[in-house]
Amino acid sequence: xxxxxxxGGAASPDVVIAARDLTRxxxxxxxxxxxxxxxxxxxxxxLLGPNGAGKTTTILMMLGLTEISAxxxxxxxxxxxxxxxxxxxxxxxxxxxxxxxxxxxxxxxxAYVAKLMGLSVAERSQRIVAxxxxxxxxxVANKRVATYSRGMxxxxxxxxxxxxxAEIAILDEPTSGLDPQATLEFLDLIxxxxxxxxxxxxxxxxxxxxxxxxxxxxxxxxxxxxxMGSVAALAVQVLGAGFVVxxxxxxxxxxxxxxxxxxxxxxxxIAEDRFRMTADRDVRPDAARAxxxxxxxxxxxxxxxxxxxxxxxxxxxxxxxxxxxxxA
Amino acid sequence: MRREGSAFQGAxxxxxxELSDNISSVRMLMLELLIVLTAMAALYEAxxxxxxxxxxxxxxxxxxxxxxxxxxxxxxxxxxxxxxLMAIGLGFDLVNSEHNRxxxxxxxxxxxxxxxxxxxxxxxxxxxxAISLTALWxxxxxxxxIFLGVPPGGEEIARSLxxxxxxxxxxGVWLSLAMLxxxxxxxxxxxxxxxxxxxxxxxxxxxxxxxxxxxxxxxPDPRFAALGLDTPDTAIWTxxxxxxxxxxxxxxxxxxxxSPTTRTLGPVFLDQLRGAVMGAPLPFGESVMIAWPQTxxxxxxxxxxxxxxxxxxxxxxxxx
Numbered sequence: 001x002x003x004x005x006x007x008g009g010a011a012s013p014d015v016v017i018a019a020r021d022l023t024r025x026x027x028x029x030x031x032x033x034x035x036x037x038x039x040x041x042x043x044x045x046x047l048l049g050p051n052g053a054g055k056t057t058t059i060l061m062m063l064g065l066t067e068i069s070a071x072x073x074x075x076x077x078x079x080x081x082x083x084x085x086x087x088x089x090x091x092x093x094x095x096x097x098x099x100x101x102x103x104x105x106x107x108x109x110x111a112y113v114a115k116l117m118g119l120s121v122a123e124r125s126q127r128i129v130a131x132x133x134x135x136x137x138x139x140v141a142n143k144r145v146a147t148y149s150r151g152m153x154x155x156x157x158x159x160x161x162x163x164x165x166a167e168i169a170i171l172d173e174p175t176s177g178l179d180p181q182a183t184l185e186f187l188d189l190i191x192x193x194x195x196x197x198x199x200x201x202x203x204x205x206x207x208x209x210x211x212x213x214x215x216x217x218x219x220x221x222x223x224x225x226x227x228m229g230s231v232a233a234l235a236v237q238v239l240g241a242g243f244v245v246x247x248x249x250x251x252x253x254x255x256x257x258x259x260x261x262x263x264x265x266x267x268x269x270i271a272e273d274r275f276r277m278t279a280d281r282d283v284r285p286d287a288a289r290a291x292x293x294x295x296x297x298x299x300x301x302x303x304x305x306x307x308x309x310x311x312x313x314x315x316x317x318x319x320x321x322x323x324x325x326x327x328a
Numbered sequence: 329m330r331r332e333g334s335a336f337q338g339a340x341x342x343x344x345x346e347l348s349d350n351i352s353s354v355r356m357l358m359l360e361l362l363i364v365l366t367a368m369a370a371l372y373e374a375x376x377x378x379x380x381x382x383x384x385x386x387x388x389x390x391x392x393x394x395x396x397x398x399x400x401x402x403x404x405x406x407x408x409x410x411x412x413l414m415a416i417g418l419g420f421d422l423v424n425s426e427h428n429r430x431x432x433x434x435x436x437x438x439x440x441x442x443x444x445x446x447x448x449x450x451x452x453x454x455x456x457x458a459i460s461l462t463a464l465w466x467x468x469x470x471x472x473x474i475f476l477g478v479p480p481g482g483e484e485i486a487r488s489l490x491x492x493x494x495x496x497x498x499x500g501v502w503l504s505l506a507m508l509x510x511x512x513x514x515x516x517x518x519x520x521x522x523x524x525x526x527x528x529x530x531x532x533x534x535x536x537x538x539x540x541x542x543x544x545x546x547x548p549d550p551r552f553a554a555l556g557l558d559t560p561d562t563a564i565w566t567x568x569x570x571x572x573x574x575x576x577x578x579x580x581x582x583x584x585x586x587s588p589t590t591r592t593l594g595p596v597f598l599d600q601l602r603g604a605v606m607g608a609p610l611p612f613g614e615s616v617m618i619a620w621p622q623t624x625x626x627x628x629x630x631x632x633x634x635x636x637x638x639x640x641x642x643x644x645x646x647x648x
Contacts, residue, residue, distance in 0.1 A: 099430030
C-alpha cells in the first residue's frame with residue numbers, strides 16, 4: 001500500500017472520500033481500527049475481507065449512519081457526522097440484502113425514496129422511468145416487488161442510486177446470492193456507472209467479481225486495512241510477482257532473449273519449446289517481439305493473470321501462521 | 329453545534345406513505361370493523377333505553393355516549409377499552425418492521441434525519457385513528473338524529489367534540505407506547521405481546537389492584553367502616569393509584585365532559601358542596617376545567633413515551 005499512502009492535510013481535488021485514522025469502537029473492541037484511505041473520483045474501489053472485518057461499519061460511518069469513535073472521514077468535502085444531509089444527497093447506498101416495501105410496485109417504491117430526496121413530481125416520474133429502463137426493469141415496473149427475484153431487487157436498488165444521480169455509489173455485497181447470469185448483468189451495470197463518472201465503492205467477499213470491476217481494492221482484516229492497491233500491485237506484494245506468461249515457440253536462444261526483457265525476473269524452460277516467465281507486468285507484447293526477433297515460430301502465448309483469490313488465500317494463510325502480519 | 333437542515337425534511341413524504349399504507353391495510357379494516365360493530369351494539373342499546381324513558385333531558389345526545397344497559401357497557405366505556413387495541417394494532421410494528429424488511433438503512437440513506445421517519449410514522453398512525461374516530465363520532469350524531477329525532481344543541485356538539493379530541497389524545501398515549509415497544513423489541517410479535525400485556529394490565533387488572541394497594545398504604549379506619557363509609561385516606565389513595573392508568577384518566581375526563589352534572593372527579597366532603605344546586609348542569613367551560621388535568625395527563629404521557637422512543641431510536645444501530 002506504499003503508493004497509496006495518503007498524504008495528511010489537504011486532499012487533492014479529485015479525492016472524493018478520504019478517511020484518516022477512522023475508528024469505530026463498541027465498548028473496548030474496535031470494529032474499525034484507525035483506517036486510512038483515499039478514493040479518487042471515478043474509480044471503482046473494492047472493500048474486501050471476511051465477514052465481520054469492518055466493511056459495513058466503515059460504509060455506515062461514511063454515510064453518517066453510525067457514530068465515528070475517533071478519526072475523521074470526508075465525503076465530497078463534507079463531514080458525514082456534521083452534515084449528513086449534504087452527504088446523503090450526493091451518495092447512493094445499496095445495503096447488504098436490500099429490502100423494499102413488498103406490497104408496493106417498483107415505481108411506487110422508487111417514488112417514495114424520490115420524494116424523500118426532495119424531487120419534484122415531474123422530475124420524479126421522468127427519472128424513475130429512465131432509471132428503470134437502464135436496469136431493464138421497465139416491463140415489470142408496475143408489478144409488486146414481492147414478485148421480484150433477488151437479482152431484480154438488486155437492480156431496483158441500483159435504479160434508486162440512478163434516480164438520485166449520485167456522485168458516489170456505495171454497494172454493500174451487491175452480488176451475494178445472485179446467480180452467475182444475474183451477477184454478470186449487475187457487474188455490467190456497475191461498469192456503466194463507472195463510465196458515467198460515478199465513483200463506485202464496492203464491498204464484497206466474492207473475489208472473482210471484485211477483481212473484474214475494481215480499479216483498486218483494500219483488504220480488511222479485523223478492522224484494519226492490511227493491504228491496498230490495484231490487484232496487480234497486491235499480487236507483486238503477496239505472491240512475489242504479478243504475471244506468469246507461458247510461451248510456446250521454436251527457435252534458437254529464445255530463453256535467453258526472453259530473460260532479457262525488462263521486468264522479467266525468471267524464465268523456466270518447461271520443455272524444449274515451452275518457457276514460463278515470471279514478470280511484474282504483462283510482458284506478452286515484449287515476449288512476442290523477442291520471439292519474432294529471434295526468427296522463432298510463436299505458437300502460443302498465454303498469461304495467468306494474478307488472481308485476487310490467490311492473493312487472498314495466500315495472504316490469510318501466511319498471516320495466520322504469523323508471516324506477513326506487519327504488511328499493513 | 330446545530331445540525332444542518334430541518335429535522336422535518338421528508339416527514340411529509342413518510343406521513344403520506346404511511347397513512348396510505350395504514351388506510352389500505354387489512355389490519356386496519358379488521359380493527360375498524362371490530363370497533364364499529366361493538367360501538368353500534370352499545371349505541372343500539374343506548375337508543376333503545378333513551379326511547380323508553382324520554383325524560384326531559386337537555387343533553388339527550390350526550391346520553392347516547394354514556395347510557396349503558398346490561399350486559400353491554402356504554403359507548404364511551406367500549407371506546408376506552410378498544411382505542412388502545414386499535415393504537416397497538418397500528419403501532420406495534422412501526423419501526424421493527426422496517427428493520428425486518430431491511431428497508432431501514434436504505435430509507436435512512438436518503439437525505440432525511442431519523443426524526444422525520446419517526447415523526448411521519450407516528451403522525452400517520454395518529455391521523456389514521458383520528459379519521460376513524462371522527463367517522464365514528466359523525467355516525468353517533470347521525471344515528472342520534474335519525475332515531476331520537478332531536479337536533480343537538482350547540483353545547484352538546486361542543487362537548488362531544490371535546491370527547492373526540494380527548495379520545496384522540498388517549499389514542500396517542502397507546503400509539504406512543506406501541507411505537508416505543510416497536511423500537512425496543514426487534515421482533516414485532518414480542519412488541520405486540522408486551523403491548524397487549526400492558527394494555528390488559530392497565531385496563532383490567534389495575535382497577536382491581538389499585539384499591540388493594542391503597543388499603544395497604546392507608547388501612548381503612550374501622551370507625552368509618554362502622555358507619556358504612558369509605559375511609560377518606562383510602563379513597564384518595566385508591567383514586568391516586570388508579571390514575572396511573574391512562575384508561576382511568578380517559579374515563580374521568582369523559583365523565584366530566586359528557587355528564588354536565590359532574591362537579592368533581594374526586595371524593596368531596598359535604599361541606600364543600602354547600603350552596604351547590606345538585607343535579608344542575610355545569611357550563612361547558614367549567615366541565616372542561618374539570619377534565620383539564622386528566623387531559624394534560626394524557627398529553628404529557630404521550631410526550632414522555634414518544635421522547636423515550638425517540639431517544640432509543642436515535643441511539644439504535646441501523647444495520648440489521
